[in-house]
Amino acid sequence: xxxxxxxxxxxxxxxxxxxxxxxxxxxxxxxxxxxxxxxxxxxxxxxxxxxxxxxxxxxxxxxxxxxxxxxxxxxxxxxxxxxxxxxxxxxxxxxxxxxxxxxxxxxxxxxxxxxxxxxxxxxxxx
Numbered sequence: 001x002x003x004x005x006x007x008x009x010x011x012x013x014x015x016x017x018x019x020x021x022x023x024x025x026x027x028x029x030x031x032x033x034x035x036x037x038x039x040x041x042x043x044x045x046x047x048x049x050x051x052x053x054x055x056x057x058x059x060x061x062x063x064x065x066x067x068x069x070x071x072x073x074x075x076x077x078x079x080x081x082x083x084x085x086x087x088x089x090x091x092x093x094x095x096x097x098x099x100x101x102x103x104x105x106x107x108x109x110x111x112x113x114x115x116x117x118x119x120x121x122x123x124x125x126x
Contacts, residue, residue: 042072
């Protein structure tokens, strides 16, 4: 009995840590895929924890799997990104503010022709 509980707990830990690898997972935009993945992981972890901590592992595993699947599916649904629905807009063909960039702002003047930044002084080299 003790070995079964230890094995179920170890299996639950291994299954939960397998989600931490860099393998591609479900699409973050698809709530159905995230719910299915959450239900699978939750059922596996719930069965392991239910078998490990219940008085009767045969009863604790299915109860933990059902509870874990429900909680995992809910977590997958809540963590999915919302779908964005909007009407596409057509960009204007003409300039929105005609002539805005044609001249310098009032009170300002363009730099003189051939102006460049001065070279660094010889004493300021680190």
